[in-house]
Amino acid sequence: MSKRIHFVVDPQGWCCMGLIIFIWLYNTIFIPKVILLPHYEEGNISVVAVLCYYFCSLFCIGSLLRASVADPGKLPENPKIPTTERDYWELCNKCNLMRPKRSHHCSRCGHCVRRMDHHCPWINNCVGEDNHWLFLQLCFYTQILSSYTLILDFCHYYYFLPLKKENWDVFVFRHELALLRVSAFMGLIILGGISRLFYTQLMGIFTENPVFLWMVEGNRIISSTVIL
Numbered sequence: 111m112s113k114r115i116h117f118v119v120d121p122q123g124w125c126c127m128g129l130i131i132f133i134w135l136y137n138t139i140f141i142p143k144v145i146l147l148p149h150y151e152e153g154n155i156s157v158v159a160v161l162c163y164y165f166c167s168l169f170c171i172g173s174l175l176r177a178s179v180a181d182p183g184k185l186p187e188n189p190k191i192p193t194t195e196r197d198y199w200e201l202c203n204k205c206n207l208m209r210p211k212r213s214h215h216c217s218r219c220g221h222c223v224r225r226m227d228h229h230c231p232w233i234n235n236c237v238g239e240d241n242h243w244l245f246l247q248l249c250f251y252t253q254i255l256s257s258y259t260l261i262l263d264f265c266h267y268y269y270f271l272p273l274k275k276e277n278w279d280v281f282v283f284r285h286e287l288a289l290l291r292v293s294a295f296m297g298l299i300i301l302g303g304i305s306r307l308f309y310t311q312l313m314g315i316f317t318e319n320p321v322f323l324w325m326v327e328g329n330r331i332i333s334s335t336v337i338l
Contacts, residue, residue, distance in 0.1 A: 115179050116182060118218065118236075120234055123234030126234065134170060137167070140289050141163065141259055141262060142163065145262050145263075146159065146262070169251045170255045174233065174248055178234050182236040183226070184238075185207065185213065185222045185224060187207060189208060202222050209224075212225050213225065213226060226239075227314075246311055246312075249311065250308065253301060260301065263290050263293055263294045
C-alpha cells in the first residue's frame with residue numbers, strides 16, 4: 111500500500127471536515143467536563159470509564175486524520191503497464207491517461223483513483239484502493255464514540271447519582287441541559303449517518319463478485335466478458 115501523503119485543495123471539503131472536527135472537540139471537551147470527571151471525583155464511576163472515552167476519542171480523530179491525508183490510490187502520470195495486463199487498462203477521457211479498469215476519475219481531486227468508491231467531503235479525500243480500510247476504520251471508531259456519548263448522556267440523567275453542583279463551573283451549571291441536548295442531537299445524527307454508511311460499505315465488500323456477460327447465438331455460447 112502506498113505511503114504517500116495526499117492533500118486535496120477543496121474549500122467545501124475543508125468546511126465539512128472542519129464541522130466534523132468541531133463536533134469531535136465539542137464532545138471531547140464537554141462530555142468529560144459535564145459527566146465523566148464530576149462523577150469520577152464523587153466516586154460514581156471508575157477511572158476506566160474516563161480512560162475508555164479518551165481512548166475512543168483519540169482513535170476517532172486519529173483515523174479521521176489518517177483517512178484524510180492517505181493516498182487513496184492516485185495513478186501516476188506515466189504508469190508502467192505489464193504486458194500481460196494491457197487488455198485490462200483503458201484511456202481516461204478526462205485526464206487522457208491510461209488507467210486500470212474499475213478506476214475512476216475524481217473531478218474534485220483532478221485525477222484517477224484505483225478502485226475508487228466515492229469522494230467523501232467529510233474527510234476531504236477520495237475513498238479508493240489504498241485508503242478504503244482507513245475509511246472503514248474511521249466509521250467504526252465514530253460509531254463507538256457516538257454510542258458511548260449517547261449512553262453517557264442517558265446515564266447522567268436516569269442512572270448516575272445526583273452531583274453536588276456547588277463546585278461546578280458557573281457556565282456549565284447554568285447551561286448543562288442545553289449542552290447535553292446538543293451533544294445528544296449530534297450523537298444521534300452522526301451515529302445514524304455513519305451506521306448506514308458503514309453498513310453499505312460492508313455489504314459492498316461482501317457482495318462484490320465479477321459479473322459475467324454471455325453472448326449467445328441460438329443454443330451456443332460464442333463469447334463471454336468479465337466486468338471487473
